[in-house]
Amino acid sequence: MSAQAKLAHNLAQRGPLCIGLDPDLKWIPSQLCGDVTTFLLQIIAATSDLACGYKINTAFFESLGSSGTRILETVRAAIPEDCFLIWDAKRGDIENTNRHYAHSAFKVWNADAVTVSPYLGFDALRPFLDYQHRLTFVLCATSAGTELQELTVGENQIPIWQWVAQEAVHRSRGQLGLVVGATHAERLHSVRQIAPQLPLLVPGVGAQGGAIPSQPAIVNVSRSILFASCDADFAMSARRAAQSFRSRLLPDASTHEVGSLS
Secondary structure, eight states: OOHHHHHHHHHHHHOSEEEEEOOOGGGSOGGGTTOHHHHHHHHHHHHTTTOSEEEEETHHHHTTTHHHHHHHHHHHHHSOTTSEEEEEEEEOOOHHHHHHHHHIIIIISOOSEEEEOOTTOSGGGHHHHTOTTSEEEEEEEOSSOHHHHTOEETTTTEEHHHHHHHHHHHHOSSOEEEEEOTTOHHHHHHHHHHOTTSOEEEOOSSTTOOOOOSSOOEEEEOHHHHTSOSSTTHHHHHHHHHHHHHHHHHHHSOSSOOSSOO
């Protein structure tokens, strides 16, 4: 099954909630003594039926050194095969380097999707687009970084984030999506108008305080679910938090109309 079909199925069956796996050691329950593996395995076991997928932020594992790689291998194996997996690495380099980044995300870690930066241009992202049955989410109008994104370009002097959205529409053959932060609702609305057929990944609804989007999207929540409790009941608290976010998302976000994902 292609990543596009898998995502469409999961959104229809489970709704738009995506759970971010960002294991910050300072918030791991003290009784686990820093055992990130046990923490994340219990979170996954408690929430996998409530979310369309998971988003792994690789930085939280890379910062742990070699042990982070081993933890990541165990966590990756524990994510159910039918869950959509976003490899949140925000990659972006010259084309030759991106070829290896794409291979790592899609072949080594078998992710369904990856996040990338368009700063070196869309031509440099070609290695990601070569994986036609996977998805590549391009940073577009994020919650942070607005100083650069609001700079204007082109004959019409449009903000960079609008240019990114337009270019993604032009370049996509079903492999591209856009990352748009929930903290700027007006930009989210504008991106959906520019790119009605592209899947949107929307972070920022939880701890960052963004509004629940009214547009169809994959809505990621990380800290507000992972660390709903720092006590022994952390897994069940995470489940209750996931249920709460899911119930808030389902009335406002269509689980059937997510653009051209087939």
